[in-house]
Amino acid sequence: MSLRVRDWRDAMLQTVPVMFGYLPLGAAFGILFMQLGHPWWGALLMSLFIYAGAGQFLAVTLLANHAGLLEVAVATFMLNSRHLFYGLSLIKRFQGAGWRKPYLIFALTDETYSLLTSQQQTDPSHHDHATAWRISALNQLWWVLGTIAGALAGATLEFDSRGIEFALTALFIVLTLEQARRLRRALPFLIALVVGLAAIVLLPDRHLLLGAIGATSLILLAHYYGLVRGGRV
Amino acid sequence: MSETMLLLTIVVCALATFATRVLPFVALSRHAEHPLILHLGRYLPPAVMLILVLYALRDFRPLADGSLNGGENGFPLVVASITVAVLHLWRRNALLSIIGGTGLYMAMIQLGWLVPS
Numbered sequence: 001m002s003l004r005v006r007d008w009r010d011a012m013l014q015t016v017p018v019m020f021g022y023l024p025l026g027a028a029f030g031i032l033f034m035q036l037g038h039p040w041w042g043a044l045l046m047s048l049f050i051y052a053g054a055g056q057f058l059a060v061t062l063l064a065n066h067a068g069l070l071e072v073a074v075a076t077f078m079l080n081s082r083h084l085f086y087g088l089s090l091i092k093r094f095q096g097a098g099w100r101k102p103y104l105i106f107a108l109t110d111e112t113y114s115l116l117t118s119q120q121q122t123d124p125s126h127h128d129h130a131t132a133w134r135i136s137a138l139n140q141l142w143w144v145l146g147t148i149a150g151a152l153a154g155a156t157l158e159f160d161s162r163g164i165e166f167a168l169t170a171l172f173i174v175l176t177l178e179q180a181r182r183l184r185r186a187l188p189f190l191i192a193l194v195v196g197l198a199a200i201v202l203l204p205d206r207h208l209l210l211g212a213i214g215a216t217s218l219i220l221l222a223h224y225y226g227l228v229r230g231g232r233v
Numbered sequence: 234m235s236e237t238m239l240l241l242t243i244v245v246c247a248l249a250t251f252a253t254r255v256l257p258f259v260a261l262s263r264h265a266e267h268p269l270i271l272h273l274g275r276y277l278p279p280a281v282m283l284i285l286v287l288y289a290l291r292d293f294r295p296l297a298d299g300s301l302n303g304g305e306n307g308f309p310l311v312v313a314s315i316t317v318a319v320l321h322l323w324r325r326n327a328l329l330s331i332i333g334g335t336g337l338y339m340a341m342i343q344l345g346w347l348v349p350s
Contacts, residue, residue: 017331042239049247059246063238069245076249083250087257089277092265094258101258108254110285117278163335163342169289169310170317170331170338176286177321179279188280196287208291212284217277224272 011134014119017174018111019142020167026146029056033151036064040151047147051107051140055080079206082213086113093117097129104129107136111168115139118175191219290314308347313338 026047033043046056058079062072086108093116094104115135119128180189192212199212264270293307317334321327341347 013328016328020331020335038239039236042243045240045243046246049243050250052250055246055250059242063242069241072242072245073249076246077253080250080253083253084257085277086281087254088261088270089274091258091261091270092274095265105255105258106251113278114282114285118282163309163339166310166313166338167331167335169286169314170334172282172285172289173314173317173334174321174327174330176279176282177318178327179282183275183279185276188276189283192280192283192287196284199284200287200291205291209284209288212288213281216280216284217273220273220276220280221269223276224269227272 007130008134008138011131012138014115015135015138015142017167017171018115018139021111021165021171022139022142023146023149024164025053025168026143027150027153029053029060030147030150030152032057033060033147036060038063043147043151044144047140047144051143052080052109053143078210082210083108085213085217088217089117093132094129097132100129100133104132104136107140109139111171112136112139114172114175118178187223188216188220191216195219286314306342306348309338309341312347313341 029047030040030043033046034040046059050056050059055076058075059072062075067075087105090108090113094101097104112135116132119131119135176189195215196212199208199215203211261270290310292305293311313334316337317330320333321330324330
């Protein structure tokens with residue numbers, strides 16, 4: 001087997017959990033999109049060029065409510081603003097990615113971010129941009145295929161897939177355990193636990209992720225300056 | 234709804250989403266070696282991962298409304314999540330953990346185990 005085929009196969013194995021999540025979620029989006037009476041190519045364009053799960057569901061809702069374009073822009077930016085913090089932690093990782101870099105940045109969903117930050121680094125000085133690119137592209141392929149299946153086949157799917165979206169939750173649990181094994185530091189997990197639970201209790205659903213991730217970033221920032229002041233950095 | 238409006242909405246959504254992804258790279262690309270950026274690069278991903286887990290499990294609110302209440306699909310979520318964690322700590326095979334937990338969750342949802350009627 002050629003090296004390239006093996007590379008793609010390895011990347012595909014890593015994205016299987018995302019596939020289990022993205023195919024049904026993408027299909028759900030496609031079905032919803034068609035039920036609102038839009039042309040099928042609109043769903044395809046959204047999954048190709050927006051490529052954000054919650055963002056696309058929001059776009060459909062805004063369309064149904066005849067929202068203005070400024071409102072669409074502001075609401076989408078706010079909903080996806082947690083991505084700002086993902087980029088912060090990947091600036092070094094994506095350095096030197098060349099022609100792949102714009103796509104790596106464009107395709108930075110929750111799930112792709114999770115996979116890319118959990119990759120084993122064989123050589124920490126050399127980041128494997130080709131593998132990152134394959135993982136990103138395959139994840140979007142699952143999302144687009146799911147969307148097309150949902151838009152075209154609609155509700156005629158025979159397979160009872162209720163509950164399959166749990167694959168994404170399972171993926172996050174596995175990746176959390178792997179991060180803990182690698183890092184061997186309780187600090188980020190303690191912060192996330194306290195902030196996450198507080199956010200669930202205090203914040204409305206639509207601000208939950210942004211609030212929790214933003215607060216965690218601020219605490220890590222304060223922690224960094226605490227270390228600097230203590231002369232430990 | 235006109236197709237022009239649909240296309241315009243898609244363009245605006247695509248630009249707004251891409252903006253959230255590209256801004257840090259544009260604004261901070263010259264500071265990739267800064268110790269603060271390295272600090273965030275090290276600690277933010279594990280914290281985000283755990284927050285995504287908590288977010289996915291937010292339907293489980295054992296003490297909501299002052300009574301023991303699993304919420305919609307709350308108990309299957311927790312049982313399947315514990316199964317994933319145990320499988321993973323035991324065998325450390327990501328696919329096995331994910332497929333095992335998801336299969337169990339689908340069975341519970343579809344057969345109505347632990348789901349409030």
